[in-house]
Amino acid sequence: MKRKREEEKSKANDSNSNGNGNGNGNSNNNMEIVWQTPANPPVKEDYIFRDGRRNVKPYYFEFISHVKNRWAGKTIVDLFAEEFKGRPYDYYVSAVKCGRIQVDGEMVPVSYTVKSSQKISHFLHRHEPPVMAWDVSVLQKEPDVLTVCKPPSVPVHPCGQYRKNTVVGILQAEHDLAPLFPVHRLDRLVSGLLILARNASKADLFRQQIEAGKVIKRYIARVNGVFPEGEQVVDVNINYNASAGRSTAESGDSLGDTPLKGKAACTKFTRISTNGTHSIVLCEPITGRTHQIRVHLQYTGYPIANDMLYLCEHVTHREGMSADRAAAYSHHSPPPVSSDKSESSSEDFSIDPMCTNCPNLAPKGFDLDKREVCGSPWVIKITGE
Template identity: 30%
Template sequence: MDVFLASRFTYQSRSNWRKILEEGKILVQGKPAKPSYSVKEGDEILYLPGESFEPPILTDFKILYEDSRYIAVEKPGDIPIHSAGRYRKNNLTDLLEEDPRFEKIYTIHRLDRETSGVVVFGKDSEAASKLSDLFSKRKVNKTYISYVWGSFPTRLRAKGFLISDPSSLIRKKRKFVSENSFQKLETPEENPETCETTFRKIGEGMLQGVPFSKVYCFPKTGRLHQIRATMYSLGFPLLGDKIYGKDEGAFLEFIEGKDPDLISKLGMNRQALHSSSLIFVHPFTGIKTKIRSSLPEDFPG
């Protein structure tokens, strides 16, 4: 049971789920289950969490842009956009809504919890809908900065598909395959997502005796884990990425409740991906709007 819960609900480590089971907070068919219980098809599993404590987060976000319809925030690299998993109140949306200046905040797009940089919210549902439509129609120019292991090409365009990665022990991990490679798959995925990203190297250096590259990323599409999965599949994993980094064992140790040395294993404590700018034509004023975010201090020089 503890293995099943840790693999299915990764917001708790296996050791945490084991402790929860030992406290009698997981019921199967209405009765407390032991960690060693073998899950069977048709089991009705009930979780009674009781009082819980959320992980600490970085709350030093700042306002980059604000008008009557939108607010743009510089998100730190350790806070989720919205309520999910262990983060019920400790998330950017809830924290903004606690500010008396903002009655209600509407999510338009998302960044992964460990991705820092520009994120825009609507102040009303109409504003959120109009800008969300621009994102979906690919009329928002997005620029990210990433740091990856290896000597990246000067320029590269990756167009293809994102599919599941059956070779990985991490259930939610994805991989990028080019259009040509996708046609040659023996068992093609039923619902692959198209994706396209252009990359341009803008710097390089050495870390732990290994070369790394600083790369601009220009995603044309906006898929889950698009940049991270593409870089990993191209052979240039992001520094600090627990899932798509050079050692996915760090993530497996993490969900087991261990405390892996992320600096030595991955080069950073969090994934080196930063949303540096968004450019769009304002849906209400018609003015070309550019919002920028400076590179975080925890990134390499």
Template identity: 30%
Template structure:
């Protein structure tokens, strides 16, 4: 049971789920079960969480740009954008809405919890809808900066597909397959998405004894984990990435509560990916708009 819960609901580690089971908060067919219980087809599982405490987050976000329609925020590298998993109130959307100046904000796009940088919200449904439409039509130029292990090529175009990674022990992990080697007949239609990203090397150096490359990332599509999964599949994982890093065993240790030395194993405590700019034609004013965010202090220099 504890293995199933940890793999299916990754917001708790296996050791945490084991403790929850031992406290009698997981019921199967209405009765508490032990961590060693073997799940059977037709089992009805009920979780009685009781009072819960959310993990701490970084709350030092900055407002980069604001007008009557939008608010753009510089997101720190340890805060989810919206309520999910263990983060119910500790998320950027709720944090912004605690400010009396903003009655309600509307999510337009998302960044992973550990990705820092530019994120924009609508102040009303119409504003959010118009900019969301620009995102879906690929009329917003997004630029990211990544720090990766190894010697990255001067320029690289990755056009192909993102699919589930069947070789991984991590359920939500994806991998990139180049269009020249992808066969649609090998993958269920619902399990692949087109993906295109242009990468350009802009620097290199050494950090924590690791030789890294600094890379501009220009995604043409907007898929889940697109940049992270693509770089990993190309052989250049992000520094600090627990899921798409050099060793996925680090993530498995992490969710099991073993507290691995992330800096020693991955080079950083979080993934080295930063949303550095958004560029678009403002849907209400028609003005060319570019919003930039400087690299955070915890990144290599």
């Protein structure tokens, strides 16, 4: 098996005869490509800190997937062009021709038709989006459980374009903590307490307790406006739009003539305090829908402060809250950044001649300033029995 994997990577390496370079664009035709897989752990040297951002040095990575039934019968190029639209059609044609895309470890022609369950390897130059250069602070470390403070903009675990720029990846690289099993999740833009199991058996125990209703999940959120006193229950369906990456509250019409969209969702809210401009609210989700707390708070007219995804749209006019006031949110102070993260002195990274993102660090079209700095929802998660 090991020999076959080396043969596959060798074929992909042969495609790089055009040469590649370093971060300054200098050509280096003799560089041997090292292909990473999910088995390769992140290390400290993988990160570049610049302008308050944590960047990941672009790296060569092998994506492995198996042909789904709905993919069967498509040509290898059409499959990639339709399912993975982040790169142009011509890129996939070139990648197949030169062996960067293989089927069952073999090069195939661009007209090749894939069959169900075949293994597809895509050898590419991977660029991860940057995140804010804030520490993932370890609050408590026990033999079986780890509790950390998750900063905004950082996903919990590898997903989509993110692998090393995740809470799990950063903890592994900077604290040598692995394996880790997130007990729950927080949205990428949300900051707060995060609990991770340190072994599979503890993670399974948490899962059983959550499924049995023995673990109560509560959140503390800072919202805009003077939230009403007393317990407020929002029982409104939530409909998630995957293509838009956001959810909406679906209350239907007053006569009940229009069928409700989405899934049933219920959240309890209790105001803890208010300063007349913002309120601190205890949130207890009864169900677990995508962005549930954020959407239900927006529905009530008291969106989470700095939540740019839900802050300014469809705000209900209620006492102590208006659309103008919602737009005039205040920024909170960022967590501290370690002195060794202020700027990185080693910024050399490979430049790939086939890569559509090079010579940039971030993926093409990614603007951290607009997507992250404008606001991060202020939410802290707490759990208990």
